[in-house]
Amino acid sequence: MEKHNKRGLKVAYFTLNSYLCSKRNRTMGKGKLAKFAEMETFKNVFQYPFSVIDNVPFEMKGRWREDYFHNDNPIVLELGCGKGEYAVELARLYPDKNFIGVDIKGARMWTGAKQALEAGLGNVAFLRTNIEIIDRFFAPDEVQEIWLTFSDPQMKNPRKRLTSTYFMNRYRRFLTDGGLVHLKTDSNFLFTYTTYMAGENSLPVAFRTEDLYHEEGLDEETRRLLAIQTYYESMWIERGLNIRYMRFALPHAGELHEPDVEIPLDEYRSYHRSKRTPKETGK
Numbered sequence: 574m575e576k577h578n579k580r581g582l583k584v585a586y587f588t589l590n591s592y593l594c595s596k597r598n599r600t601m602g603k604g605k606l607a608k609f610a611e612m613e614t615f616k617n618v619f620q621y622p623f624s625v626i627d628n629v630p631f632e633m634k635g636r637w638r639e640d641y642f643h644n645d646n647p648i649v650l651e652l653g654c655g656k657g658e659y660a661v662e663l664a665r666l667y668p669d670k671n672f673i674g675v676d677i678k679g680a681r682m683w684t685g686a687k688q689a690l691e692a693g694l695g696n697v698a699f700l701r702t703n704i705e706i707i708d709r710f711f712a713p714d715e716v717q718e719i720w721l722t723f724s725d726p727q728m729k730n731p732r733k734r735l736t737s738t739y740f741m742n743r744y745r746r747f748l749t750d751g752g753l754v755h756l757k758t759d760s761n762f763l764f765t766y767t768t769y770m771a772g773e774n775s776l777p778v779a780f781r782t783e784d785l786y787h788e789e790g791l792d793e794e795t796r797r798l799l800a801i802q803t804y805y806e807s808m809w810i811e812r813g814l815n816i817r818y819m820r821f822a823l824p825h826a827g828e829l830h831e832p833d834v835e836i837p838l839d840e841y842r843s844y845h846r847s848k849r850t851p852k853e854t855g856k
């Protein structure tokens with residue numbers, strides 16, 4: 574799809590530019606400025622933060638395959654993709670699937686988008702937006718799988734937790750019936766919560782491990798899939814934490830209920846974090 578040939582998109586870009594310019598002038602460093610400027614030229618990036626999509630509907634909703642990917646292949650989302658490691662690497666591994674990395678942080682997304690362009694990967698795109706409004710970008714049954722990679726556990730706020738029933742209800746609006754949700758995380762809190770959430774709602778769990786890198790007997794496909802390491806994953810591994818993974822199906826039928834459980838908080842992840850590692854400050 575031509576990015577600039579539709580009136581709605583032009584308005585969106587105009588609004589976005591004004592938004593970005595004011596925000597940039599106030600808060601951003603030079604590196605980020607350059608990345609934002611370059612990203613506006615990337616054909617594989619669509620930028621619709623909350624403020625923009627509120628004014629202009631997303632015209633590619635229901636048309637990602639026809640207008641962008643130009644094939645009928647399944648669509649897989651990486652939500653909270655950061656630098657987009659999963660989106661890009663999965664796109665290399667599975668040329669017969671389409672991948673879309675979603676995040677609100679443009680400077681991180683730039684890394685994946687740039688790599689995908691340089692590698693000529695036509696089966697991966699990036700969407701910069703708030704996941705809270707993700708259903709505005711995809712029509713019913715348009716997406717087959719979702720990856721959640723090292724999502725913030727949001728220990729204090731279940732409504733912001735990407736595996737909460739609040740988000741599951743959002744995902745149901747565009748994920749096919751029984752579509753897969755993958756969760757890869759360092760967080761015992763998020764992993765335990767998600768296990769309870771799936772149990773409470775009888776969501777079929779297809780695979781689950783509390784210690785991915787010491788799990789024996791993984792089949793070749795799963796091993797390949799899980800060998801991809803994200804930026805945050807490498808950070809947590811460096812700190813000696815084990816990595817957890819589960820995938821479950823999300824059927825459409827039935828009302829979803831939040832689990833009513835007390836889960837021990839992750840102590841290493843103080844939400845009043847006062848010190849940041851060099852890697853974190855460099856993000």
Ligand SMILES: C[S@@+](CC[C@H](N)C(=O)[O-])C[C@H]1O[C@@H](n2cnc3c(N)ncnc32)[C@H](O)[C@@H]1O
Binds near residue numbers: 676702722
């Ligand atoms: C802990 S980082 C993980 C990034 C990447 N998946 C990784 O493993 O390196 C969480 C990412 O999710 C994004 N994120 C969290 N909540 C979001 C939301 N509601 N909307 C959009 N992005 C969100 C953040 O901007 C951040 O890049």
